[in-house]
Amino acid sequence: METVIAVENVATVLGGHEIHRGLDLHVTRGEVVALIGGSGTGKSVLLREIIGLLRPQSGRIMLFGQSVWDVAPEQMNALRRRFGVLFQDGALFSSLSVEDNVAAPLFEHTALPRATCRRLARLKLALAGLPADVARKRPSELSGGMRKRVALARALALDPELLFLDEPTSGLDPISGRAFDHLIRLLADSLGLTVFLITHDLDTLFSIIDRVIVLSAGRVLGSGTVDELKNIDDPWLRDYFAARASGRESAHGN
Amino acid sequence: MSEARAHFDEAGGALIASGAWHADSAKALPARHGKAVHVLDGAGITALDTNGAWLLLDAAGVHEGVEPPELRGFAPQHRALMELVARHVGRTGALPPPRREGVIEITGRGAMAMGGHVVGLLDFVGHLTFELAALIGRPGQWRWREFGAQVRDVFVGAIPIVIGMMFLLGVVFAYLLGDQAVRYGANIFVVDGLLLAMLREVSPVIVAVLVAGRTGAAITAQIGTMKVNEEIDAIATLGLSPLAVLVIPRIVALLVALPLLVFIGDIAGMAGGMLVAKEQLDLSYRMFTDRMLDVIQLKTLLVGLGKAPVFAVFIAMIACRMGLTVSRDARSVGEHTTSTVVQSLVAIIILNAAFAVAFVKLGI
Numbered sequence: 001m002e003t004v005i006a007v008e009n010v011a012t013v014l015g016g017h018e019i020h021r022g023l024d025l026h027v028t029r030g031e032v033v034a035l036i037g038g039s040g041t042g043k044s045v046l047l048r049e050i051i052g053l054l055r056p057q058s059g060r061i062m063l064f065g066q067s068v069w070d071v072a073p074e075q076m077n078a079l080r081r082r083f084g085v086l087f088q089d090g091a092l093f094s095s096l097s098v099e100d101n102v103a104a105p106l107f108e109h110t111a112l113p114r115a116t117c118r119r120l121a122r123l124k125l126a127l128a129g130l131p132a133d134v135a136r137k138r139p140s141e142l143s144g145g146m147r148k149r150v151a152l153a154r155a156l157a158l159d160p161e162l163l164f165l166d167e168p169t170s171g172l173d174p175i176s177g178r179a180f181d182h183l184i185r186l187l188a189d190s191l192g193l194t195v196f197l198i199t200h201d202l203d204t205l206f207s208i209i210d211r212v213i214v215l216s217a218g219r220v221l222g223s224g225t226v227d228e229l230k231n232i233d234d235p236w237l238r239d240y241f242a243a244r245a246s247g248r249e250s251a252h253g254n
Numbered sequence: 255m256s257e258a259r260a261h262f263d264e265a266g267g268a269l270i271a272s273g274a275w276h277a278d279s280a281k282a283l284p285a286r287h288g289k290a291v292h293v294l295d296g297a298g299i300t301a302l303d304t305n306g307a308w309l310l311l312d313a314a315g316v317h318e319g320v321e322p323p324e325l326r327g328f329a330p331q332h333r334a335l336m337e338l339v340a341r342h343v344g345r346t347g348a349l350p351p352p353r354r355e356g357v358i359e360i361t362g363r364g365a366m367a368m369g370g371h372v373v374g375l376l377d378f379v380g381h382l383t384f385e386l387a388a389l390i391g392r393p394g395q396w397r398w399r400e401f402g403a404q405v406r407d408v409f410v411g412a413i414p415i416v417i418g419m420m421f422l423l424g425v426v427f428a429y430l431l432g433d434q435a436v437r438y439g440a441n442i443f444v445v446d447g448l449l450l451a452m453l454r455e456v457s458p459v460i461v462a463v464l465v466a467g468r469t470g471a472a473i474t475a476q477i478g479t480m481k482v483n484e485e486i487d488a489i490a491t492l493g494l495s496p497l498a499v500l501v502i503p504r505i506v507a508l509l510v511a512l513p514l515l516v517f518i519g520d521i522a523g524m525a526g527g528m529l530v531a532k533e534q535l536d537l538s539y540r541m542f543t544d545r546m547l548d549v550i551q552l553k554t555l556l557v558g559l560g561k562a563p564v565f566a567v568f569i570a571m572i573a574c575r576m577g578l579t580v581s582r583d584a585r586s587v588g589e590h591t592t593s594t595v596v597q598s599l600v601a602i603i604i605l606n607a608a609f610a611v612a613f614v615k616l617g618i
Contacts (some may be wrong), residue, residue: 118351122346130344
């Protein structure tokens with residue numbers, strides 16, 4: 001299978017702190033991969049490095065076989081069209097309508113007439129499971145869960161092959177969170193997307209993820225299905241999975 | 255990746271597409287001269303995404319209320335994608351573009367908003383009056399610290415720019431007056447004219463405009479951002495009144511600071527005039543000050559200083575009200591801050607005109 005994301009021997013130092021020391025990971029086409037790790041293990045930093053917002057001190061990051069930090073700016077722009085990013089709080093433009101938020105990448109990157117861009121934007125909103133009446137609303141009129149769906153629709157606007165999600169279910173209630181998980185999986189399967197997401201949400205891991213990558217102490221501690229990870233002897237991982245088990249029991253206790 | 259191609263087979267009513275279809279493939283779509291498409295043939299398609307699928311379906315006329323075309327020859331994953339998109343095309347029909355408001359509509363809306371602001375300000379005065387009465391009942395709620403910080407920001411921070419602006423305006427006024435006066439040998443009367451203009455009109459209005467732009471905007475932005483961060487709600491939840499904690503100290507601070515700033519502006523304006531009088535009109539500093547003390551009337555000074563508190567109350571009330579009515583997004587803070595400055599300037603000009611008429615009628 002083709003490797004979509006390759007991170008090789010990456011080292012990062014931020015503000016005198018060593019964040020990553022010789023980090024390696026690979027994601028192949030069609031996988032839905034989750035990146036987990038304790039607070040401060042550099043998950044979001046790694047995401048920013050992969051999408052070209054932050055330069056690592058050393059090492060190589062490849063997207064679709066091209067090195068993110070060595071290609072010419074116009075090649076990087078072509079590369080940017082091939083992936084979509086969902087930021088943690090949605091990062092919708094508050095001065096644009098929902099429809100124009102989703103159409104914005106199409107306005108900028110395609111030669112289509114603006115009316116067609118808006119119609120395609122409404123297709124993405126429908127795919128993201130949003131009702132028809134949101135299109136002409138402002139982001140400030142929507143609930144948190146709907147804003148996340150709009151942000152997902154915007155990330156999908158240019159039909160990327162690769163989707164980055166930064167904590168997609170944070171700030172959502174458990175029901176909306178599960179619905180969002182299933183939407184991601186549905187879109188990944190039907191559109192053939194590769195998905196790379198950062199999460200703290202154990203339910204996400206257990207429901208829609210093909211493979212989990214664990215970051216610890218600046219390296220990849222392990223990678224595999226949830227069951228394979230349970231065999232790794234690591235105090236943080238043990239506490240992490242124990243949190244779910246105890247949460248379940250107390251829920252039954254009530 | 256192969257280029258997207260498509261041609262329309264009129265005999266069979268078939269749209270035959272091949273190559274890679276995505277958002278930029280629209281230019282490959284053939285004209286079909288109003289003929290119906292019954293079959294969509296995708297046997298030659300090598301790559302397809304949702305944008306490409308939608309363009310093909312749109313070209314096949316799915317938005318025109320005809321039977322959806324038969325899909326023929328698509329690879330299984332492309333067929334699944336076509337079907338997924340086809341399920342949602344009901345939502346993607348052509349809509350009129352988002353309506354833009356015309357000049358008349360914008361004007362009307364602006365007029366309505368202006369009326370709303372007048373009503374809102376009256377309402378706000380009512381609330382403030384009750385709050386002020388309550389505050390007199392329990393003076394413990396009066397915020398000395400907040401008041402002190404506001405006076406420092408509004409008064410001390412504005413002194414340099416007030417001196418600078420009024421000094422330069424004094425220079426300009428004296429120069430223009432002197433230019434006329436010197437033809438009639440009336441050099442000394444420049445002092446009279448300058449004194450009257452500065453003390454009575456220029457200094458109060460210019461300093462008020464300056465404070466509206468500087469402090470009024472700051473108050474709206476600050477209270478508005480607090481509103482966005484739910485700080486106003488937090489104050490109310492603590493059992494405190496946002497009006498007593500935030501608004502009244504700001505109004506009183508401006509009430510104290512603006513007359514003081516106007517007085518400083520008076521002095522700076524006369525000093526600017528004095529400099530020009532010496533250079534252009536050969537009036538020594540001594541002659542200038544003697545003449546100034548001869549003709550100055552307490553009335554002139556008080557008329558100017560008396561307008562300042564009225565301007566101050568209006569600026570502060572408008573700024574605080576606009577801050578408290580911000581809705582919870584970034585855009586609204588900007589709009590309300592702009593509105594504060596505009597409303598304050600309009601209020602200053604109207605009040606000043608009203609004062610002028612009233613003073614004439616009263617014979618002051």
